[in-house]
Amino acid sequence: MKNSILTVIACAALAGCMSSDVKVSDFDSIREFTLKNDNGMVVKITNYGATITSIIVPDRDGNMADVALGYDSVEGYINAIDRPYFGAVVGRYGNRIAKGKFSIDGTEYELATNNGENHLHGGNMGFDKVVWDAEVVEDGVKLSYLAKDGEEGYPGNLKLSVTYTLTDDNEIVMHYEATTDKATVINVTNHTYFNLAGEGSDTINDHILQINASKTTPVDEGLIPTGEIADVTGTPFDFRTPKEIGKDVDADNQQIKYGPGYDHNWILDRKGDGMELAATLYEPKSGRVLEVITEEPAIQFYGGNFLDGRLIGKSGKAYKYRSGLCLETQHSPDSPNNPEWPTTILRPGQKYDTTTIYKFSTK
Ligand code: GLA
Numbered sequence: 001m002k003n004s005i006l007t008v009i010a011c012a013a014l015a016g017c018m019s020s021d022v023k024v025s026d027f028d029s030i031r032e033f034t035l036k037n038d039n040g041m042v043v044k045i046t047n048y049g050a051t052i053t054s055i056i057v058p059d060r061d062g063n064m065a066d067v068a069l070g071y072d073s074v075e076g077y078i079n080a081i082d083r084p085y086f087g088a089v090v091g092r093y094g095n096r097i098a099k100g101k102f103s104i105d106g107t108e109y110e111l112a113t114n115n116g117e118n119h120l121h122g123g124n125m126g127f128d129k130v131v132w133d134a135e136v137v138e139d140g141v142k143l144s145y146l147a148k149d150g151e152e153g154y155p156g157n158l159k160l161s162v163t164y165t166l167t168d169d170n171e172i173v174m175h176y177e178a179t180t181d182k183a184t185v186i187n188v189t190n191h192t193y194f195n196l197a198g199e200g201s202d203t204i205n206d207h208i209l210q211i212n213a214s215k216t217t218p219v220d221e222g223l224i225p226t227g228e229i230a231d232v233t234g235t236p237f238d239f240r241t242p243k244e245i246g247k248d249v250d251a252d253n254q255q256i257k258y259g260p261g262y263d264h265n266w267i268l269d270r271k272g273d274g275m276e277l278a279a280t281l282y283e284p285k286s287g288r289v290l291e292v293i294t295e296e297p298a299i300q301f302y303g304g305n306f307l308d309g310r311l312i313g314k315s316g317k318a319y320k321y322r323s324g325l326c327l328e329t330q331h332s333p334d335s336p337n338n339p340e341w342p343t344t345i346l347r348p349g350q351k352y353d354t355t356t357i358y359k360f361s362t363k
Contacts, residue, residue, distance in 0.1 A: 029131055030074050033141045035166040040064065041360065043166050046074050049088035049128040050143045050162050052192050053077070054314070057170065060287030060362040065198035067288065067360075069324040072314040084193070084306065088128030089162055089176075090121035091188035092147055092154045093344070095265070095300060095333035098224045100153070102336035104183045104345060111153035118222050123152035127160070127188065140165030140173075149182060156182035158346075170360040178352035185336045185344045186352050193304060193324030194290060196283030200317030204304060204325045205246030208282040211239040211301060213266035217332045221258050225334050229267065237264065242282065245303060245325070261322065262303035265332045270297065275355065279327050287362040294329040294356040297342045302326040329356045 032053065035043045042064075044054035055068040070086045071077055077086065093111075100111035100119035112123035121128065132143035144161040147154065160178040167173065176188050195201050216237050217225040232238040236248030236256055249261050256262075268278050278299050281290040292299065304322045311319045335344045346352050 030078075031134055032074060033134070033136070035140055035164070037166050037170065038168045039170060041166065041170050043164070043172055045141055045143075045164050046077070047132040047134040047141075047143050048074055048077055049130065050132050050145070051077060051089070051128070052087040052164070052172070052190065055172070055192070055194075055358075055360075057288060057360045058362065063286075065286070066314070067194055067196050067198060067290075069193035069195065069199045069319055070314055076314075080311070083128070084311070085121060085128050085191040087190070087192045089188055090191050090328075091127045091160075091186065092122050092152065092158060093119070093185055093187045093336070094121055094189040094191070094328060094330050095187065096120050096222075096224055098222075098334050098337055102185065104155070104185070104336075107155075109153055109155055116222055118224060121191070125152060128191070132162075137163060137165070139167070154184055156180040156184035156346075156348075158184060158186065160186075160188070160352075162188070172358040173355065174357070175355045176352065178346065179348075179350070180346050181348055183345055183347045186346045187331045187335065187344045189296075189300075189328040189330040190356065190358075191326055191328060192358070193326055194281065195324050196281060196288040196290060197286050199324070200313050200315050200319070201323065202320055203246070203322055205244070205249055205322055206284070207245050207325070208242045208284065209239050209245050209301070210242040210280045211266050211268075211299065212276070212278055213268050213299070214240060215267040215269075216255075217265045217267065217298075218255055219258055219264065219333075223258065223263060223333070225265070225332060225338065227338055232266075237266070239266075239279075239301075242280070249303060249322070259303070259305055261305040262301050262325075263305055265298050265300045265330075267298050267332065268294075268296075275357070278329060281325075281327065282363070289361045289363055290327075291359040291361070292327045292329060292356065293359060295354050296329040296331065296356065298330055298332045300326065300328040300330060300333070302328065
């Protein structure tokens with residue numbers, strides 16, 4: 001196996017700016033792409049799992065740190081004993097489907113049950129564990145994958161791509177597109193774990209989070225939505241004004257106990273169906289800010305409750321309990337079994353087309 005790296009220097013979307021400081025590595029067909037913008041922000045992506053492996057951004061004094069949890073090499077992702085989906089695209093259905101079953105037009109489909117009795121993040125060989133085709137595009141990389149009819153139990157040959165670009169406004173733009181030849185369900189999202197103090201820092205409970213949502217989808221002990229829609233007012237789930245995550249993370253609340261902690265889906269308070277700010281994360285010591293902007297109707301905030309210190313990250317530090325968090329833009333979990341919710345069905349002739357942005361700044 002050879003091992004090298006392919007580097008794309010991203011620059012502003014200006015004519016003549018396309019540059020190509022390119023080191024290529026092959027790990028057979030597995031590659032890593034390095035995008036760098038004019039501010040020195042660096043984002044690394046591999047086509048194994050369409051995974052963001054690194055996000056290096058400045059703090060308020062200009063000190064750079066990698067704020068994305070992950071391993072120090074692509075082999076780490078492939079060989080991981082315990083796979084927490086670091087940085088990957090998860091799907092065909094990101095999040096859970098109750099008992100791995102759903103129906104479309106009267107036909108019942110049965111998926112892998114890889115999370116207790118439920119289906120999670122696409123099954124045993126979800127999109128996080130396959131090698132995507134890769135093509136360098138202006139300021140980024142386009143990764144494509146053909147998920148076959150019947151793969152992990154899902155109907156339809158699904159042609160999917162995600163295009164990652166890095167802008168000079170310190171935005172990672174993630175544009176997903178898909179078509180199918182048979183009615184299917186799709187709900188893909190990025191599963192990056194952030195710690196804005198730098199990966200390997202002790203906790204995310206000192207981060208300040210705001211989520212523009214006044215409703216959640218409460219879950220049962222298997223983290224499957226009950227079908228109820230709950231108001232966040234007066235609960236630990238009210239992040240409409242910025243709140244320290246640690247404030248209510250261990251509150252005496254049944255939903256928090258099921259997490260345990262935060263692992264829930266918020267229905268966004270949207271004005272329309274375009275790009276809107278869903279969540280803002282702020283780490284007071286470094287001053288780093290992450291804004292999540294999306295077209296999706298909901299967001300899963302997962303507070304790293306299953307990290308337990310066993311995984312050693314890219315800089316040699318153990319990833320402790322709640323030392324990384326995910327903000328996964330998506331449709332609500334188990335939407336295929338809640339037909340009154342926004343649909344996740346994609347039919348032949350339709351195009352799945354959705355964008356989410358991670359935008360970094362400081363204050
Ligand atoms: C998600 C889920 C969590 C957990 C992680 C992976 O975000 O909501 O319950 O399964 O993925 O560890």
